[in-house]
Amino acid sequence: MLPFATPAGFPDFPAVTPAAMRETLPRLLGEAEARVAALEAAPAPTWDGRVRALTEATRPLTFAWHLVEHLLGVCNDDAWRALEEEFQPAVVRFSLRVAQSRPLHAALRALRDAPGFDALPEGRRRVVEAALRDARDAGVALEGEARERFVAAATRLSELSTKFANNVLDATKAFSLVLRTEDEAAGLPPSVRELLAASAREAGEAGATAERGPWRVTLERAISGPFLQYAERRDLREAVYRASIARASAAPLDNGPVLGEILALRRGQAALLGFPTYARLALDSRMAKEPGAVYAMIDRIGGPALAKGRAELASLRAFAAENGFAEALAPWDLAFWSRRQLEALYGYSPETLRPYFPFPRVLEGLFGLARELFGVAVEPADGEAPVWHPDVRFFRVRGEDGAVLAHFYLDPYSRPATKRGGAWMDELRSRERRPDGSLELPLALLCCNQAPPAGGRPSLMTLYDVETVFHEFGHALQGMLTRVDDPECAGINNVEWDAVELASQFMENWCREPGPLRALSRHVDTGEPLPDDLISRIRGAATFGTGRATMRQLSFALMDMDLHEKVPCAEMPDADAAQRAAFDRFADLPPLPENRFLRSFTHIFSGGYAAGYYSYMWADILAHDAFGAFEDAGLDDPAARAATGRRYAATVLALGGSRPPADVFRAFRGRDPSPDALLRHTGLA
Ligand SMILES: [Zn+2]
Secondary structure, eight states, rough: OOTTBBSSSSSGGOOHHHHHHHHHHHHHHHHHHHHHHHEEEEEESSSSIIIHHHHHHHHHHHHHHHHHHHHHSSSSHHHHHHHHHHHHHHHHHHHHHHHHHHHHHHHHHHHHHHHGGEEEEEEEEHHHHHHHHHHHHHHTTOHHHHHHHHHHHHHHHHHHHHHHHHHHHHHHHHHHEEEEEETTTOOOOOOHHHHHHHHHHHHTTOOOTTTTTTTEOOOOOOHHHHHHHHOHHHHHHHHHHHHHHHHSSSTSSHHHHHHHHHHHHHHHHHHHHTSHHHHHHHTTTTTSOOOHHHHHHHHHHHHHHHHHHHHHHHHHHHHHTTTTTOOOOOHHHHHHHHHHHHHHHOOOOGGGGGOOOBBHHHHHHHHHHHHEEEEEEEEEEEEOOOOOSTTTTEEEOOOTTTTEEEEOOOOOOEEESSSHHHHHHHHOOEEOOOTSSOOOOOOOEEEEEEEEOOOTTTOOOOHHHHHHHHHHHHHHHHHHHHOOGGGSSSSTTTTOOTTTTTTHHHHHHHGGHHHHHHOOOTTTTOOOOOOOHHHHHHHHHTTTTHHHHHHHHHHHHHHHHHEEEEEEEESSOHHHHHHHHHHHHHSSOOOOOOOOGGGGGGGHHSSSOOTTTTTTHHHHHHHHHHHHHHHOTTTOHHHHHHHHHHIIIIIIIIHHGSSSHHHHHHHHHHHOOOOOHHHHHHHHH
């Protein structure tokens, strides 16, 4: 029996309080420690004796701590933060101690080397091999001085990554531009003015309003992005742009030395583990396998992206000239003029779509699609399990034979004071065949941040909100429709890091198709679906600017890969040279000499994307190609769509991390992934 669970096995959220955790966690930590110690004393080199036994030994603690982390994300307050601060060190210490355990590592190696290993199911073999790789990458196999150097580098890296992020944060905070006159705010629509007035209020201008200002511009993307798109004062756009490319590049917040040391330490760690570069170490556990595959992808997409991007820039110049702009376009003009061109060409703004997407209708459309494609029924089960907030919905998922497959929570609305931003999917439990033969079902949760219901109307969503729900539901489907009984590789578990976004991004494709768009939309007042004219404009806008956007993504992916594969070498002696090379190849306008983009590239220096930025496009290629199978079969043919959907469910969704992602993809598509569908869908080819 898990702690904090109802008799039916769901988390008993009302009982999960900081006080109850404070009472329970020390016991769970002690028990986990004792069980792991017993396992270390007599480890058996078998699946049950080593892998399962460790999962079991740590299960109650893992479950309870997972609840803490979840509640920190959705019910954040001082009491939960104090609880986290109090117990996190002990929990981290315990998990490091397990990861570094020599006896457990020896038992895992003995299991892999035992004669029976090859007879294990493929999923279990993959779990063992991935665990051995993780242990190797954590330096478990190193001895003596090498081990000390490795551990010292790891400690220093974690300090530097925090320092890098803090420098970016402080440098971002250090800049602000307060607009006080109507002339300075010219061009800003009411929604942006409200954003900027809120930012001014946060900075102490208590009386700031959207109508009268003052309006405060900062370098946070959510603010600087819309400002650069709308502000008519070119000199102010220039000031914001210049500040943003110079972030964290001057003392005392200069990230130049920090990132140099990070790269050197990563190279050193890779060398200690026997890899010629950090990129090769990182990719050893990914679907791409080696940097050559990433470079090949960049070359393949790069050609068409450059061709379309250059044409877009030429057309943007012409549009600006036609509209009275006589000078050469500078970097701070691009967002402004392309927003105006987009409006001129397609004539709608994302906000105007909201009335067409009331939340209940979108859910109906999404669940209808899941039934049609995968044969699953999603039914409301509100009240059957406790929830953490009254707005949270609870659902049950049944398979084609009516058997219950999974449950999930959906927490749709934003609660800025207590819930973190963005959207995410998480699994509180994975599918698992218990030692007594019973089957535990997946329990997923989806969190979004759309506008709550207001004025007697349901939550009205933008198309972006709709895509977000589809995206997270795609992740959840992989967890809920898995057919694997070992939680270590069921659903999204043990899926290679660069392939995880296949199942989620695949679902987003449906939000761009006329049929689903019609099914998802019902105007909140008239009950009408999206008119055909609007649908065709939405589809046109979807390929607007994709050339330049893809060039930008490719420049980041290339820079990241070069930094971790090539620097330092004769042609790229340092990080700045790698940045120059990537921008020379893919920037739409020549970058300013003082561009210091790398100094605020938190993804790769403090965000876990080192030698991994390419994954966005890698997974997108898989997702578009998977959707291409439905196009090949005939999107307007219900029988073909259903048959393809069942095949997708039986492969991508069912097999999860139990087989290599390349094999799973081949099982679905009948061939290796191809970038053609992505190029077609984004209008690049
Ligand atoms: Zn995702």
